[in-house]
Amino acid sequence: MxxxxxxxxxxxxxxxxxxxxxxxxxxxxxxxxxxxxxxxxxxxxxxxxxxxxxxxxxxxxxxxxxxxxxxxxxxxxxxxxxxxxxxxxxxxxxxxGLIDFLTYALFGAALIAVFFIDLEHYIIPDELSLFGIIIGIVHDGIGLAIGTRHPYWVPLPWARTRLPMPQSIIGAVACGGIFVGIAIFSYYLFKKEGMGGGDIKLAAAIGAVLGLWSALVSFFIAVALGSIIGLVLILAGRKTRRDYVPFGPMMVIGALVAIFFGEQIWTSYLSYIGLANIGGFLYP
Structure with a gap:
């Protein structure tokens, strides 16, 4: 065709x-x-x-x-x-390819819905995040079955062995955990909610589909974009420092960019800091 x-x-x-x-x-x-x-x-x-x-x-x-x-x-x-x-x-x-197309097309569709819902209503439906996590796990499972994807081998020091883990599981747990940590840190330091539960679940979904490293790229883009937009809104008098600005739309934009360029951005960053040789480990 x-x-x-x-x-x-x-x-x-x-x-x-x-x-x-x-x-x-x-x-x-x-x-x-x-x-x-x-x-x-x-x-x-x-x-x-x-x-x-x-x-x-x-x-x-x-x-x-x-x-x-x-x-x-x-x-x-x-x-x-x-x-x-x-x-x-x-x-x-x-x-x-059909499998990759369906994976990223369907996940991107869920992200587009998240963008507009969170922008207008300040909520991220759990169903959309769960849908993303399922997509990531299924994509990983198919890739492992046909040999196009490989697991991470996670060391278990107490057992002196390594456990194979799918990228999707590691990405979901790690990214969700990062956002939980940010939420806890923000609450105890600033006495206010730094990350909502919807943001945490969306982070897990992004990690499940993109893998940990591309997800980190997407989060960096989201934070940078959110900071710029927040500053512009404050300077324009549209928001104050105490006003809530939904972070979900920023996460969506970051994830969509990372779907297309996440691996290239991450490997370029590793090359810049002199760690290009470990790129193969970071992207199994």
Whole structure:
């Protein structure tokens, strides 16, 4: 199949998934089922039909209004569908293989939902983080079975042996543990919550899918981006130092960058500090 055709098909599938993500973004914070009832206008509750739900096109054809009651439709619906479509196309271009494509496409879709939910409601649904952890473990399991991935051999000093551990498990436990440590440290030092439970679980999901080292790259990007945005908001008078700024969207951006460039960034960093020779150990 020509590469351009694969990218085009991935884009189309991505817009369809993006349409479903809009349902998740609206319903999950409200603790509503994402399955039933079917898609409907939140203003007039009219059940939408197939031609009302064509990704991207329906939004433009009906001029961002419900065709039944005329209620305006947020640009967020179009943006989510377009972003997910473009992301799926980029994932196919970058990875190509079906297993890697499904892994990073589905995880990225969950991240996109997290971005908009946390940005608007300041929560990260546990279901999305658990979905990411499952994706990471399944991807690891398939890779171990077909020989495309290898475990870390973790030394057990008391037993004088080493235990094989999947990257996903190590990544989830280590990254979740790092964020738990930050939360505890922040609470006792500043007497306030430094990391929410949703951030901790999302960190575990990122570690499960990306592995420990690429996940660390994503966290560095998230912290840097969060610091810059927070400073800009404070200087602009939009926020004060005591105001809460959701960290989930920063984690999502960092993870999406790390999906494509995490390994390259980490190995470049190791080379810069003179530890390039251990790159093979860090990426089994």
């Amino acid at each position: 020509p590469e351009w055709l694969g990218i085009a098909i991935a884009f189309i599938y991505g817009t369809v998934v993006g349409s479903f993500l809009n349902v998740c973004i609206w319903r999950m914070p409200r603790e509503e089922s994402i399955i039933r009832p079917g898609s409907h206008c939140p203003a007039c509750n009219t059940l939408l039909r197939g031609w009302d739900l064509i990704p991207l096109l329906s939004f433009l054809l009906y001029r961002r209004k419900c065709r039944y009651c005329g209620a305006p439709i947020s640009w967020r619906y179009f943006l989510v569908e377009l972003t997910t479509g473009v992301y799926f196309g980029l994932v196919w271009y970058r990875f190509g």
